[in-house]
Amino acid sequence: MTERSNVYEPMTVARLGTLLAGADDSVRWRLVAEFLEEYRWEPARSRTALLEDEPARTGDEHWDVFLAALAEHVAARDGRDGPAWAGSRSLHRFWFPFNGRAARVDAVVHAPAAFRRRGVFVARQELEVA
Template sequence: MRGHGAKYEPLTVARLGALLVGVDETRRWRLVAEFLEEYRWEPPEQRPTLLTDEPTPTGDAHWDVFLAALAEHLATKDGRGAPAWADTRSLRRFWFPFNTRAARVDAVVHAPAAFRRRGVYVSAQELNVA
């Protein structure tokens, strides 16, 4: 419980997008991990509300598309459709956020469909969404 009577508010994908603006990659991945952790702890009936609002642009097309893929991936895992705003986002060129040879091979094999369709190659293991 966060102090001073403040009601706990889980991180939404829209808020996550705002937090990604102007921070380095390491911080971005930490924020994604925090979002995923909070998402997992939310009751399934509350989870769609965390994905509903469209994030404003982060200033980096890769991350804008990543957020759409993440929202669709999580909605699909919960047996729901992706939020409408996520449909329009995709990359023209493939993006491998973890760009080592091993990570690229792993991502090509294991990238979830929501990411692969948009040209973002990140393995489910790297997302830590087991």
């Protein structure tokens, strides 16, 4: 019999990708919020490890690209480059996860660079309260 470890481990972006696969959008946004919260609480020296491993494909290209943008965005907030795997992911058509007229305008104006560059238009405040 093996003993289960009760040691807390923060969510990695690779684990987030696994959890996003097959989930509906409301669950996906809660998972993104959980990742961001855990990332914020980690010491800066530990955060890089949360982004290193490339997430497996989720089955939805939008979310695959979102994960790359998210990894680059949080790394940039810490003054670092995004992980190497994130550079290869981008969309051919723009995606607005929050698709109301006002949300689209807000996202075009306020989407962080890591998201805009990949064709994902989500306003910065959506990432703060995701």
